[in-house]
Amino acid sequence: MMVRIAPSILSADFANLESELKSISSADLIHVDVMDGHFVPNLTIGLPVVRRISEVTRVPLDIHLMIDQPELWASKYGEFCESVTFHYEAASSPEVLITQIREAGAKPAMAIKPSTSFAEVEDLLPLLDMLLVMTVEPGFGGQSLIESTISKVSSARAYATKNELELSIQVDGGITIENIGLLAKAGADTFVAGTAVFSETNRNSQIDLLRQRATVE
Ligand code: DX5
Ligand code: ZN
Numbered sequence: 001m002m003v004r005i006a007p008s009i010l011s012a013d014f015a016n017l018e019s020e021l022k023s024i025s026s027a028d029l030i031h032v033d034v035m036d037g038h039f040v041p042n043l044t045i046g047l048p049v050v051r052r053i054s055e056v057t058r059v060p061l062d063i064h065l066m067i068d069q070p071e072l073w074a075s076k077y078g079e080f081c082e083s084v085t086f087h088y089e090a091a092s093s094p095e096v097l098i099t100q101i102r103e104a105g106a107k108p109a110m111a112i113k114p115s116t117s118f119a120e121v122e123d124l125l126p127l128l129d130m131l132l133v134m135t136v137e138p139g140f141g142g143q144s145l146i147e148s149t150i151s152k153v154s155s156a157r158a159y160a161t162k163n164e165l166e167l168s169i170q171v172d173g174g175i176t177i178e179n180i181g182l183l184a185k186a187g188a189d190t191f192v193a194g195t196a197v198f199s200e201t202n203r204n205s206q207i208d209l210l211r212q213r214a215t216v217e
Helices: 016-023 048-053 074-078 094-104 123-128 145-161 181-188 202-213
Strands: 003-005 030-035 059-068 085-088 107-112 130-136 169-172 190-193
Touching: 003 030, 003 074, 003 202, 030 048, 048 059, 048 074, 059 074, 059 107, 059 190, 074 085, 085 145, 094 107, 094 123, 107 169, 123 145, 123 181, 145 169, 145 181, 145 202, 181 190, 190 202
Parallel strands: 003 190, 030 059, 059 085, 085 107, 107 130, 130 169, 169 190
Antiparallel strands: none
16 A cells, blocks of 8 residues: 555644645645544534635645534535545444445545444445544544554454455554554554644655655565
8 A cells, every 4th residue: 555644734833724734745645633522622623614725735635523423524525625534433324424425526434543443343444445543532633642552453454455455544643753664564554643744844854754664665
């Protein structure tokens, strides 16, 4: 699988979003965290702001919905974004959501919190383009990676290989230059990085460095 780096704009300066977006032009995807203050104890941005973001960057958007009732919103994002990720824990019917997102024209992806086991979701993998294994509790940037989540990445990659699925495996939370290689070895190919990208002055060279470290021979 091709390695993709997806900077999370949660760590960007929201008062200067357009220039922040320009500073990550070498990204493969831009990760946008949509939080509702209910599913997670934090609140970010919604549809009108995300739509404006899509108009000022050429990099495809990767939407991470941390909201209750994702079925009310997923296809609206799907109309103009590359991929839409909903949380398994918030979905009343994952199968219906997956179909909605695909019909809207985007790649369906599903996220699991650190406390959700891989076994609980494995039967859904053949329907998905991407599984997001959360490596921190969703809600805030700048946390440290929970190491016990890494085995879910290995299980998902083993399942995908065995069943010949073209599945992307994304990891999100606490990704650094130091640990990205380990996650890549476990089988992840799409890496979200907020703090690790936006704390640097030269974001594009940091993105390139992350990509290099994630490329396993
Ligand atoms: C956390 C979000 C992440 C967050 C990652 O709930 O889903 O995308 O921005 O931030 P870092 O890379 O700083 O852990
Ligand atoms: Zn995220």
